[in-house]
Amino acid sequence: MNAKEPLWLCMGSACHQRGVYDILPHLQRLLCEHQLDRVIELKGSFCLGPCVNGSVLKFRETLFINITPENLRVRFTMEMLRHLKAAL
Amino acid sequence: MHDFLDIHDSSLFRHGEELCGDQVRLVQAGDRTIAILSDGLGSGVKACILATLTSQIIATMLGAEAPLDEVLSTVIGTLPMCKVREIAYATFTVVEVNQVTLEVRVINFDNPPILYLKAGHPAKLQHRVEKILDRDVIISEGRLERGDFLAALSDGVLHAGLGGAMNFGWGRDNVLKFTEQTMLHNPGSARAIVTRVLNEVNRLYHDEPGDDATIMGVYVRARKSLMVFTGPPLKEEDDRGACDKLFAFAGRRVVCGGTTTNIVGNYLGMTIEADISTMRRNLPPVGYVKDVDLLTEGILTMARTLEIMREVKGDITRLPEDRNGAVLLATELLEADYIEFLVGQSISEYYQNPLLPRNISIRVSLVKEVVEFLREVRKEVVVDYI
Structure with a gap:
């Protein structure tokens, strides 16, 4: 079996202040719901760059910005899912 | 880069007292590090004030490179003398080390003799007795090396367990032996050595020290x-x-x-x-x-x-x-x-x-x-x- 692909979750100061601690378990649950946890592994990253637009996630070369615990579910299904499915 | 002079002091207060009659001061004057332990006679407020006064006078004067006899005469001249016992009210030990050359000078006025261990074993520094203002002051000199541990004690350390766990108190030989044992376990820092010995003192006093007990340890070790x-x-x-x-x-x-x-x-x-x-x-x-x-x-x-x-x-x-x-x-x-x-x-x-x-x-x-x-x-x- 191939190694899982990383989905990077920024853990820098700014993103941390904006709720990464709460985003992490949510995100893990969403990956499971869509059976992406078999191919994608959630990993912590140091600063991904656009701090003003935290929280920031990164998959392959795509950045997802302004993610909050509140908008995560919508952003995940509407936007991130199609990128992540490339890993299947 | 030269070795590190690791200095740590810790005190037990006499049971029931809120102030310590033993006081420690550290001064850094250029390459010289001066550590002073003063033990005010008695305990509580009076002892604390006497010891504070003594250690601070020495710290200030030795820090400013005043000659030894002047420092001692100022201290001895300032200290009140007990009319009945004819002794000064605060005793002291000064440990002065040059951080670069590791030359050491210890000045002891009526405190118990220092502990000195070389490579973990008891050793001695050359010493002489000087009479200043008619009182005996013991001056020891030498050069420290990596691994050396030198400690000044207040008499409360030697008296640990007096009348309780030990009839006549722990005594200097036993303190030295215990320190030697402690050094066998590679304690790594002055804090670790001092803490272990002082914990033993407290144990012998059954957690109720009969006197203030202080250890001021100087340990020469590789710098981290x-x-x-x-x-x-x-x-x-x-x-x-x-x-x-x-x-x-x-x-x-x-x-x-x-x-x-x-x-x-x-x-x-x-x-x-x-x-x-x-x-x-x-x-x-x-x-x-x-x-x-x-x-x-x-x-x-x-x-x-x-x-x-x-x-x-x-x-x-x-x-x-x-x-x-x-x-x-x-x-x-x-x-x-x-x-x-x-x-x-x-x-x-x-x-x-x-x-x-x-x-x-x-x-x-x-x-x-x-x-x-x-x-x-x-x-x-x-x-x-x-």
Whole structure:
């Protein structure tokens, strides 16, 4: 079996202040719901760059910005899912 | 780089007293480190004032390089004399060490003889008795070497267990033997040796010391060095040089800051992963990479590290058990004797936001506070702004 692909979750100061601690378990649950946890592994990253637009996630070369615990579910299904499915 | 002069003192208060009649002062005068232990006769307030007076006069005068006989005559002349017993009210031991040459001079006025161990075994310094103002003062001189441990004691240490666990108290030979045993276990720091011996004193007193008991230990050992690289340099072209410096540093290495971590990652050509298990609600996680002992987020972690170090008053043994960024960083800082900060002054635009809480304001001022605290707890700190 191939190694899982990383989905990077920024853990820098700014993103941390904006709720990464709460985003992490949510995100893990969403990956499971869509059976992406078999191919994608959630990993912590140091600063991904656009701090003003935290929280920031990164998959392959795509950045997802302004993610909050509140908008995560919508952003995940509407936007991130199609990128992540490339890993299947 | 020369060896480190590790000095630690600790006291037990006489049972029921709120003040200690033993006082310790440390002065740094150029290359000379002067440590003074004074024991005021009796206990409580009076003893505390006498010992404070004595140690402070000596600290001030020896620090200003006043000749020994003048210092002693000022102290002896100032101290009240007990009319019945004809003895001075505060005894003292001065240990003066040159940090570079390790030449040592011990001046003992009526305190118990010092403990001196060379390579873990009892040894002796050359000593002579001088009469100053008609009182005997014992002066010992010599040169310390790595591994030497020298300690001044107040008599409460020798009297441990008097009339209780031991008929006549613990006694100097037993104290020396116990210290020798302690040294066998490679204690690593003056704090560890002093703490173990003093714990034994307390045990012999059944946790109710009959007298103030103080040990002031001086331990010569290899210096533990640490470099902390925090914050991106002002000019990007200096990134490489900063990393060169970090990896050339002989000692432990810590990188503190997300962007700084990325700079190091680029230098090594690696993506540095954060260890999510160390994330806490108020603290981002840490990371690890080859040849760096710890990587943490910057501002939040450092602010919390400072808080924790203040809470435990710089005592590494009292740090919280939790394995998070702030505790790990505090451990690195408090473990080291010599710390070199490499501080990048470039400010992330995120921190320009006036709505942010103050504790994540500006790195430079936070680093300054950390440095100030570390110096207070006797760390040698060098700061290099880039």
